[in-house]
Amino acid sequence: MAVYTDVAADELADFLKTYDIGELLSYKGIAEGVENSNFLLHTTKGYFILTLYEKRVAVDDLPYFLGLMAHLAERGVSCPQPARNRDGAVYSTLSGRPAAIINFLEGLWPRKPNVAHCAGVGTALARMHLAGRDFPLVRKNPLSVSGWMSLFAQAADRADTVQAGLSALLSAELDVLARSWPTDLPEGVIHADLFPDNVFFLGDQLSGLIDFPFSCNDILAYDVAICLNAWCFEADHSLNVTKARAFFHAYGRERPLSQAELAALPLLARGAAIRFLLTRLVDWLNVPAGALVKPKDPLEYVRKLRFHQAVTSVRDYGLDGSGATA
Ligand SMILES: Nc1ncnc2c1ncn2[C@@H]1O[C@H](COP(=O)(O)OP(=O)(O)O)[C@@H](O)[C@H]1O
Numbered sequence: 001m002a003v004y005t006d007v008a009a010d011e012l013a014d015f016l017k018t019y020d021i022g023e024l025l026s027y028k029g030i031a032e033g034v035e036n037s038n039f040l041l042h043t044t045k046g047y048f049i050l051t052l053y054e055k056r057v058a059v060d061d062l063p064y065f066l067g068l069m070a071h072l073a074e075r076g077v078s079c080p081q082p083a084r085n086r087d088g089a090v091y092s093t094l095s096g097r098p099a100a101i102i103n104f105l106e107g108l109w110p111r112k113p114n115v116a117h118c119a120g121v122g123t124a125l126a127r128m129h130l131a132g133r134d135f136p137l138v139r140k141n142p143l144s145v146s147g148w149m150s151l152f153a154q155a156a157d158r159a160d161t162v163q164a165g166l167s168a169l170l171s172a173e174l175d176v177l178a179r180s181w182p183t184d185l186p187e188g189v190i191h192a193d194l195f196p197d198n199v200f201f202l203g204d205q206l207s208g209l210i211d212f213p214f215s216c217n218d219i220l221a222y223d224v225a226i227c228l229n230a231w232c233f234e235a236d237h238s239l240n241v242t243k244a245r246a247f248f249h250a251y252g253r254e255r256p257l258s259q260a261e262l263a264a265l266p267l268l269a270r271g272a273a274i275r276f277l278l279t280r281l282v283d284w285l286n287v288p289a290g291a292l293v294k295p296k297d298p299l300e301y302v303r304k305l306r307f308h309q310a311v312t313s314v315r316d317y318g319l320d321g322s323g324a325t326a
């Protein structure tokens, strides 16, 4: 999270009167994250998270991901729940932005994910995919191939100021992905941003998933590829095959990956790399003046993209062709 939009104390106190979650004792902006403005609220009834949704969230999409959190929780997936205001609504407007309040989830996100964390997220991701099967709402992923093209258009002319040759690399990669992006793999509800800072643990035990504004309907194995990139690489940008095996093994125990999904993994991982490379690049080039935010490094994802471009088989991820961990 971050803080792009400030909220005045009297305005917030009035806003809270429209809910039954106690009176405001204190609040503070949360510097972590990059997408939305987030505040930790302390009220006479406990702790809550207030989110003001920013540029990449359309108000029409709020019922999808706020509804998804309730749907998943009913099926045993631990995630925060939106508070309803006195009119029964799970979101309204504050400081000119769409705003929602969710309950505070105990736990810490892992700064240095270990093998047990990778296994934990594999299990949780698969359970989320299974629990999402009967979610009735549908939201197309705005950040799939055509969305990547639009992001590239916003950054193409300045990409080489970040790294020489980056614009050509992105353009060539987008051509490949546009030509070969799979259309026949199993789809369903995906989280689409299940990075370590969105998964809480108590010790090695996963306690919950947060941050659903990118959730949508898309290729399930694409979500797997997003997590592979986010969880299984080391700080020196090498893939940790032990972590990848633990992640795939745990995922596959709940929802086995098909041969077609396995074969598509290198391509899906390239797509997952370019998606985060592009949002990071656009954000890197456009930090709003005065915002409390630390933009994320786009070059981390250039290295991951190059890694997957060189992959010749899923053995490079620690899997044998059958999906078993090699
Ligand atoms: N329900 C929650 N319970 C506890 N902490 C939370 C909760 N939601 C968010 N946070 C805190 O805010 C940080 C950023 O949240 P996140 O949802 O990733 O931001 P963004 O909306 O920018 O994607 C988290 O790493 C965590 O510290």
Ligand SMILES: N[C@@H](CCOP(=O)(O)O)C(=O)O
Pocket (backbone or CB within 6 Å): 001, 032, 033, 034, 035, 036, 193, 195, 197, 198, 211, 276, 279, 280, 296
């Ligand atoms: N996970 C993304 C950034 C998305 O937002 P966050 O607010 O959860 O940090 C990335 O790493 O690029």
